[in-house]
Amino acid sequence: MSKPDHQWIQIRRLALERDDGTCQVCGGPASDVHHRKPRSIGPSTVDRYGLANLVSVCRRCHQALEHRPMSSFELGRLVHASAVSERIPMFGIDGWTLYAQDGTKRRATPGEINAWKHLC
Numbered sequence: 001m002s003k004p005d006h007q008w009i010q011i012r013r014l015a016l017e018r019d020d021g022t023c024q025v026c027g028g029p030a031s032d033v034h035h036r037k038p039r040s041i042g043p044s045t046v047d048r049y050g051l052a053n054l055v056s057v058c059r060r061c062h063q064a065l066e067h068r069p070m071s072s073f074e075l076g077r078l079v080h081a082s083a084v085s086e087r088i089p090m091f092g093i094d095g096w097t098l099y100a101q102d103g104t105k106r107r108a109t110p111g112e113i114n115a116w117k118h119l120c
Contacts, residue, residue, distance in 0.1 A: 011049045018103050019056035024092040025065070025077070030056035034065055036090065037079040052086035052099045053079070076116070089113055 012033045023030045034057045039048060055077070057065065065072045072078040076090035089096040089108035096108040108116075 007049060011051065011054065014103055015051060015054040016056050018051065018105060022056065022093070023058040023061050024055045024090070024094075024097075025057055025061040027093045028058045028061075031059050032057050032062040034062055034077070036077060036085050036088070037081065037083070050085060050101050051103045052084075052101045055090065055092070055099065087112075088116055 015033045016030060019030060021030050022028070034055045035048070036053050036055060065077050069078055073080070075092075076088045076096075077092075079085050079088050086098070086100055089098050089112055091097075094105075094107065096113045097105050098108045098112065099105045
């Protein structure tokens with residue numbers, strides 16, 4: 001097993017804190033941090049460590065996100081390689097939410113939701 005990535009440990013903690021340790025899909029306790037833009041797409045630091053790309057989830061929801069990619073893309077829980085995670089709202093326990101690189105999150109406006117849905 002490789003040594004833990006200390007930057008990842010820190011950014012994972014920040015994502016869990018931002019989300020109050022709560023799964024953003026079902027509302028249960030979060031155990032995982034999900035990459036909306038999959039790590040396999042590329043080694044970009046923004047994609048790997050950007051808080052706009054990370055969402056706290058429980059193990060069960062994390063597995064469901066990975067095994068149901070079509071619905072995950074439709075709900076902004078997965079993001080296409082060419083997309084900017086910060087501009088893609090995600091539907092979860094707080095409704096449609098936008099995640100920012102600075103570690104904040106806010107409700108998406110109807111205009112932001114409609115603009116994104118037209119791209120799908």
